Amino acid sequence: MNTIETEYDLVIVGGGTGGPMAAVKAKEKNPKLRVLVLDKANVKRSGAISMGMDGLNNAVIPGHATPEQYTKEITVANDGIVDQKGVYAYAANSFPMIEELDRWGIKFEKDETGDYSVRKVHHLGSYVLPMPEGHHMKRVLYRQLKRARVEITNRVVATRLLTGPDGAVAGVMGFDCRTADFHVIKAKAVVICTGAAGRLGLPASGYMFGTYENPTNCGEGHVMAYHAGAELTNLECFQINPLIKDYNGPACAYVTGPFGGYTSNNAGQRFIECDYWSGQMMMEFFNELEGGRGPVFLKLDHLAEETISEIEHILHTNERPSRGRFHEGRGTDYRKQMIEMHISEIGFCSGHSASGIWTNERGECSIPGLYAAGDCASIPHNYMLGAFVYGKFCGENAADYVSGISQPAIDAGQVEKEKARVYAPLGKTEGL
Ligand SMILES: Cc1cc2nc3c(=O)[nH]c(=O)nc-3n(C[C@H](O)[C@H](O)[C@H](O)COP(=O)(O)OP(=O)(O)OC[C@H]3O[C@@H](n4cnc5c(N)ncnc54)[C@H](O)[C@@H]3O)c2cc1C
Structure with a gap:
């Protein structure tokens, strides 16, 4: 079991949906940046959309809906517990993101005139855009990651953030779930895209991996943010489905x-x-x-x-x-x-409710150098398209942030403490 030290400008933890978008957008903003996507699984097939997606739940398409109407819709759906600025920022950027995904080769249902075939399911407006051919999502994202020359490390479970002397993010630590090597990854900023905390409750089937959410999404991103001093919010607005x-x-x-x-x-x-x-x-x-x-x-x-x-x-x-x-x-x-x-069992998931790591409408968390997008972040009812839109915000804003600073100093004490915590179960003679 070795300790492996590496250094990047920006690390994205979680390569499911929002993570790949954050990485690609950071590289587009500044191709010189060293950007790493870290995933506990394999980015080629990880996360909530590993098998594809059958539709966008929340497409805000001109002619069918407006950002103002969508913001009202989500405010009603969430009984008023929303940060409307964050919802509006998503809605205003929803259509350009659909157009970009379309150019990347993701197929959305269209009518005979070529217009997006949006359906009405919500209270007020029409936002559901079917994707009958949506099984190739991960392949398309992976191609974009490769094209943008993003580095990828699979099978490393991130466990804690590193923070510098002033409390700003200085990197991330984790372990390789195949070799048990310990990773210390220095970075000027981190984007957390670890998805929902989907294993808070036991499913009615009694099977721990039979959760509604992708079972690898078990809230480690929430925990890392919390221990680094970042705010979490709306935890009472958990999801049940x-x-x-x-x-x-x-x-x-x-x-x-x-x-x-x-x-x-x-x-x-x-x-x-x-x-x-x-x-x-x-x-x-x-x-x-x-x-x-x-x-x-x-x-x-x-x-x-x-x-x-x-x-x-x-x-x-x-x-x-x-x-x-x-x-x-x-x-x-x-x-x-x-x-x-x-x-379903309960879970923290902003995709379907409102709970998560607090972010503003730029994807910034409450400590410098930390960003969050997708189901782990607090923007309500964001779903897949919201993970992409906020992934873009995080990638672009983090790229600007890291361009102006140097790598914060690493506290060796944090590393030793976390290493001891991660390896502690190996020292036990019985039980966990
Ligand atoms: C059953 C189901 C059906 C859905 N249907 C729809 C739908 O029809 N339409 C729609 O718009 N949305 C739908 N959604 C919502 C949408 O899929 C999610 O909102 C979106 O994919 C979340 O993206 P994400 O990047 O936050 O998480 P994910 O795509 O799940 O990515 C999280 C990634 O983080 C990795 N990870 C987790 N913890 C760690 C760690 N500690 N270290 C390293 N890596 C880690 C995971 O392996 C994973 O790759 C559905 C979700 C589910 C669960």
């Missing part, structure tokens, strides 16, 4: 909504006003169960065969291919019966 019972993917009533599907009670009646996630929607779900009208179901059995086939194509071939196999094994068929739903 309606799922297919015993299957850890989203039920996707909101995906089937535009096709005529909906969430129903045990009598087959619709009881949710709007299938888009909100405090109100979860309260309606809770009330139905408490009122003796549960269990709750995903209802598609009234739809035509062609419609159900199209829904299956979207839900079973992309993002969660295991879903079709799950229904096959269970003997459940959307055509023949309603599919029982359940509630």
Whole structure:
């Protein structure tokens, strides 16, 4: 077990969704920077979009929605607990990001005139943009990382940030989960893109890796930020999601909504006003169960065969291919019966709620040199496109920040303390 020391201008922790975008944008801003993406898994197939994505939940496209309308929408969905400046900054940059992703080769559904085929699912506006061919997301991102000459280190689990004498970020520490080598990586700035803290609660299945969130996203980014002195916020606004019972993917009533599907009670009646996630929607779900009208179901059995086939194509071939196999094994068929739903375990995830590492509308955290984007950061309901937009903000702003400073001094005491903490379980003779 060696200690490996390296030095970069900028380190991005987490190469899932927001991380690759942050790295590419930092290199575009200043190609001379030494930029590293660090991931505990393999960047080629890591994170929440490892199997692709079947749609954008929150596309703000001119002609269909405005940034002002979107900001109001999220304010309503989140019962007013939002930093509107952060939401607005996302919304105003949503469309240019879609256009850029389109140029990179990511396929979004378009109508016969070539216009983006946006669907209405939310309370006020139309923001859902299907991606029936969205399984190639990670391949496209990886190509961009290579093109921008970003360095990549896989299989290193980041555990703590290094801070300099004035409290500013000075790097990151972690260990290689294959070799157990300890890594001390000096950097002038760090962008945390470690996704949701998705393993706060045990899934109803009892299987620890059967979480709604990608199970490698277990909150280490939140913890690193906290221990470095950065603020976390809105932790009471944790996420819970309606799922297919015993299957850890989203039920996707909101995906089937535009096709005529909906969430129903045990009598087959619709009881949710709007299938888009909100405090109100979860309260309606809770009330139905408490009122003796549960269990709750995903209802598609009234739809035509062609419609159900199209829904299956979207839900079973992309993002969660295991879903079709799950229904096959269970003997459940959307055509023949309603599919029982359940509630997920809790998690901190700004993608679907509002909790996370506090950032402003530039992606800056509350200590100098630290940035955060995606599900670990606090901008509410940001989802995949928000991870890309804030990844861009973080990459560009961090590139400017590191260009004007020198590497802060490293405190050897921090390194020794963390090394002892990481290796402590190896010294135990029994248990963990
Ligand atoms: C089941 C599901 C369905 C979804 N459906 C949609 C949808 O239809 N439309 C939509 O717009 N959005 C959807 N989302 C949300 C969207 O996928 C996320 O908001 C977005 O991908 C989050 O990006 P991220 O960069 O924050 O996290 P991720 O892409 O998950 O990346 C986090 C990365 O950090 C790495 N990591 C974690 N901890 C460490 C550590 N300690 N050290 C090193 N690396 C670490 C992980 O390996 C991972 O690669 C869905 C999410 C889920 C879970």
